[in-house]
């Protein structure tokens with residue numbers, strides 16, 4: 001195919017290096033648009049060539065189960081622009097193919113606060129709004145001003161504001177109505193400017209060299225998340241800068257999570273289930289140690305509860321059966337750490353062949369080398385079945401499984 005640009009269409013293209021699970025599968029056709037215009041050009045060809053298409057950023061949230069019989073498009077458009085608002089804030093736009101963590105590092109280097117808690121998340125900027133990436137008390141959606149996208153079917157470009165993106169817990173309109181219908185072209189974040197005394201932006205090294213440049217809606221640094229707070233304390237930092245927070249997050253993540261370059265994985269395989277307070281209370285009666293945190297986003301449509309055929313709450317049929325009458329919902333929801341549920345079912349550190357559960361974090365499924373996508377899917381299925389049998393809670397996959 002001739003795209004009349006610099007894009008090449010490859011055939012039978014290996015995807016092993018393009019997905020962090022390291023699945024050794026092939027794409028029938030492969031193309032890598034390197035800029036926004038090339039993505040738009042490609043949309044025109046999509047109308048003529050009706051192949052199934054898979055868009056990939058960094059491949060860090062996908063599990064490729066089989067060779068892909070259609071066209072894989074790896075989005076590699078780069079570029080960062082910004083505009084100061086004059087009110088202590090800055091609007092920063094990243095093209096979809098920007099490497100997320102490089103972008104976070106760039107923003108902190110510029111003295112712009114907001115994204116530091118999201119340091120070291122693999123992948124691209126364009127994928128950040130898809131599942132509303134989140135870590136250490138912050139979700140990308142809180143900072144996103146707008147997302148510019150293109151409709152695959154028509155090639156029509158459009159812009160969505162933050163509220164139109166309908167961000168929820170690991171969720172957005174791009175995983176709902178716009179799933180497989182739109183490509184994110186760029187993402188604009190509203191960040192807060194920080195003044196700092198250190199003239200070299202790459203060399204933040206203390207807790208006192210940055211102060212918020214006062215603006216009407218300056219982003220507050222978020223250090224209330226337990227692990228983060230403890231790490232900063234251990235680092236001896238009482239009044240952290242964004243760079244200090246980034247350092248702390250990098251330290252925690254490097255300890256807890258496997259590096260995909262060394263051990264194939266896609267981060268958390270399951271979302272933390274969100275259940276109603278009634279179900280949570282019933283669960284606590286059976287398992288007093290069950291942790292739970294009030295869920296502030298993405299609640300209603302993401303309940304981890306499954307209704308049985310008889311219409312009873314799943315919890316009522318779980319081990320040590322809880323009566324529904326014992327629960328009284330007040331409309332509040334709780335997020336339960338899926339890692340705890342999985343660990344209680346004895347999966348932590350489990351390994352079968354090359355598919356396994358990461359010993360330091362049971363929410364992460366790993367490929368020790370030659371596991372197939374099917375083996376990982378089977379393991380995930382066994383885990384979620386055992387969690388349902390024991391707790392009556394349904395685990396949903398956070399990773400996009402591409403069959």
Ligand SMILES: Cc1cc2nc3c(=O)[nH]c(=O)nc-3n(C[C@H](O)[C@H](O)[C@H](O)COP(=O)(O)OP(=O)(O)OC[C@H]3O[C@@H](n4cnc5c(N)ncnc54)[C@H](O)[C@@H]3O)c2cc1C
Nearest residue numbers: 056057058059060061123124126127133134183184266267
């Ligand atoms: C070690 C590790 C740690 C992780 N930690 C976290 C974490 O703390 N928090 C968190 O939220 N996630 C985490 N993740 C998951 C993952 O990094 C994020 O979901 C990330 O945003 C995925 O980006 P990507 O570019 O790799 O997307 P891909 O895996 O390439 O794609 C993911 C999905 O988005 C679609 N997509 C990609 N780009 C576009 C685009 N431009 N337009 C439309 N659709 C697109 C794909 O088709 C696919 O359905 C982690 C993953 C790993 C491996």
